[in-house]
Amino acid sequence: MSESLRPFRAELHVHTVLSPCAEVEMIPPLIVEEALARGIEIIAITDHNATANIEAVQKAAARTNLVVLAGMELQSIEEVHSLCLFESVELAKEFQGYVSRALPQIKNQPEHFGEQFVVDETGEFIRREDQLLLVSASLALNQAWKLVDELGGLFIPAHVNRKAFGLFENLGFLPLDIPLPTVEISRHLNSRDAVTQFPQLAGRQLVKGGDAHRLEELAGFNEFYLAAPTFAEIKKAISRNEERSVKIID
Amino acid sequence: MNLQEIVDSLHLMPLTAPQEFAGITPSCGYASDLLSCVMAGAAHQSVWVTLQAHINIVAVATLLDLSAIIITEGAQPDTATIAKANEEGINLFSTSEPTFSVVGKLWQLGLHCQQPQIK
Numbered sequence: 023m024s025e026s027l028r029p030f031r032a033e034l035h036v037h038t039v040l041s042p043c044a045e046v047e048m049i050p051p052l053i054v055e056e057a058l059a060r061g062i063e064i065i066a067i068t069d070h071n072a073t074a075n076i077e078a079v080q081k082a083a084a085r086t087n088l089v090v091l092a093g094m095e096l097q098s099i100e101e102v103h104s105l106c107l108f109e110s111v112e113l114a115k116e117f118q119g120y121v122s123r124a125l126p127q128i129k130n131q132p133e134h135f136g137e138q139f140v141v142d143e144t145g146e147f148i149r150r151e152d153q154l155l156l157v158s159a160s161l162a163l164n165q166a167w168k169l170v171d172e173l174g175g176l177f178i179p180a181h182v183n184r185k186a187f188g189l190f191e192n193l194g195f196l197p198l199d200i201p202l203p204t205v206e207i208s209r210h211l212n213s214r215d216a217v218t219q220f221p222q223l224a225g226r227q228l229v230k231g232g233d234a235h236r237l238e239e240l241a242g243f244n245e246f247y248l249a250a251p252t253f254a255e256i257k258k259a260i261s262r263n264e265e266r267s268v269k270i271i272d
Numbered sequence: 273m274n275l276q277e278i279v280d281s282l283h284l285m286p287l288t289a290p291q292e293f294a295g296i297t298p299s300c301g302y303a304s305d306l307l308s309c310v311m312a313g314a315a316h317q318s319v320w321v322t323l324q325a326h327i328n329i330v331a332v333a334t335l336l337d338l339s340a341i342i343i344t345e346g347a348q349p350d351t352a353t354i355a356k357a358n359e360e361g362i363n364l365f366s367t368s369e370p371t372f373s374v375v376g377k378l379w380q381l382g383l384h385c386q387q388p389q390i391k
Contacts, residue, residue: 099325100324100326101305162325162326162350163326164327164350164352190308191306191308192305192306192307192308192324193307193324193326193328194307194308194310194311194328194331194332195307195328195331197326197327197328198327199327199352
């Protein structure tokens, strides 16, 4: 292998002010600044059932060394959260179309759930998202997986060890009807203890998510060995193809 | 009380191949949508009431040898789930009613039992 690989620190689970539960500090310039200050070179923007702030963060990161991947944290009908990551914003938007049609029409009540802001690259207010995002789409896990797979994306059950919206709590165990080679564990679980506590994780590629709702949670637990900081390279690393790899720094 | 009486009283729609329901006497009832809780808390041979229609419910029912799963609020398991349930001999039923009403009716029918204590 002549290509030279190098480590890239990555945080694949980042919320912005579009997620009702995120702090108001989660605006594009501050996310970019904080990630870079922490030596993180790749982030994925993964708002709850939403994609409207991805481009703003990408613009804020232009002319910096931070790569911003397009993603979403989907809540499927089982009340399970999964990271859905895509090669481009366009593909993420295509997926958004399916999700939006599958969301119940419930109006957000900011005083109870928090504000849902769409902002520009400077963090300036553009609009409020009126539809409540912290709800389950009427898409089953296997339906969502198929849509993401058809769009060339990565489907990663999120914080599987967490009591709230984690797969193990809600579904008992990883389902066998879809391939789930990659699974995210939360910041609360040491990766060395993961397989002991959840034997079904053996043989799966684990990533660890900061699930950043505030700046200090931009953790960057994942160290990817890649030729370049791109979605395609990350996909290879997760499949352990062409010597690419990822390891968790707890 | 046998499963046939429950099916008749609650107007449950069978989703799986009919068995001799009159020959099945549920031990108890259990209601939860968190499969991890069901695995830890539901008694063997009990009737489980849930709106979770994911394929994993079949494995949980097999694990606990449940008498039946009643899927509430019209939630529809996919064909793979129904096929799996048929394969495992698990009785799946559907109802448009919410879990609260179904449990209330089961209780009224006399399906009372001592639940195992869950820590």
